[in-house]
Amino acid sequence: xxxxxxxxxxxxxxxCTAPIQSRTPDAAPHADNxxxxxxxxxxxxxxxxxxxxxxFGLYGSGVAPAGVEKPKTGHHHLFIDxxxxxxxxxxxxxxxxxxIHFGGGQTEVVLNLPxxxxxxxxxxxxxxxxxxxxxxxxxxxxxxxx
Numbered sequence: 739x740x741x742x743x744x745x746x747x748x749x750x751x752x753x754c755t756a757p758i759q760s761r762t763p764d765a766a767p768h769a770d771n772x773x774x775x776x777x778x779x780x781x782x783x784x785x786x787x788x789x790x791x792x793x794f795g796l797y798g799s800g801v802a803p804a805g806v807e808k809p810k811t812g813h814h815h816l817f818i819d820x821x822x823x824x825x826x827x828x829x830x831x832x833x834x835x836x837x838i839h840f841g842g843g844q845t846e847v848v849l850n851l852p853x854x855x856x857x858x859x860x861x862x863x864x865x866x867x868x869x870x871x872x873x874x875x876x877x878x879x880x881x882x883x884x
Contacts, residue, residue: 773798774874775814775860782879789850790883792816794840794860799873804841805865812862812870814840816847819857821878822869830867839867851883 778793780786794814802811820836833839838847860876861869869875 772874773810773862773872774876775862776876777858777860777879780858780879780881782877783881784879785882785884787884788852789848791846791848792858793846794844796845796862796873799862799870801843801845802865803843804839804863804867807865810872812864812873813843814845815861815863815867815869816840817857817859817861817878818849818851821857821859822861827869827871831861831863831869833867839863841867853883855880855882857881 774797776795776797778795780792794816796814800808800811801813802808804813815831816838818836818838822831831837831839840847857878857880859878862873862875864870
């Protein structure tokens with residue numbers, strides 16, 4: 739082994755044994771904010787390549803499939819490049835390419851979006867797809883798809 743290898747080896751070992759920092763989403767809720775939906779694995783400004791995974795988080799409430807009427811539960815809806823007005827929040831969330839329903843109780847999805855900037859937001863809907871006013875929607879994030 740050369741002298742150069744001996745000098746570099748400790749640096750490599752130090753890099754391999756350095757503590758791994760976990761990534762906590764900026765929008766992750768805290769106990770004092772009440773029930774909230776949040777995006778677990780992406781943060782505002784992230785750059786991704788399609789297809790990419792979006793993991794849903796929910797604090798202070800439970801997940802149940804659409805049609806199951808159980809207190810303090812609902813299912814996720816992912817908004818892509820759209821938002822609901824205050825009036826629209828009084829009615830069932832539409833189902834289209836911008837309002838994706840996860841009525842089976844799913845907690846993640848793989849998206850294939852075209853290149854460019856996109857906004858993502860999660861909202862919990864009740865058994866009938868009406869936004870749950872007791873659960874805060876996630877903070878909208880903007881991502882760049884390359």
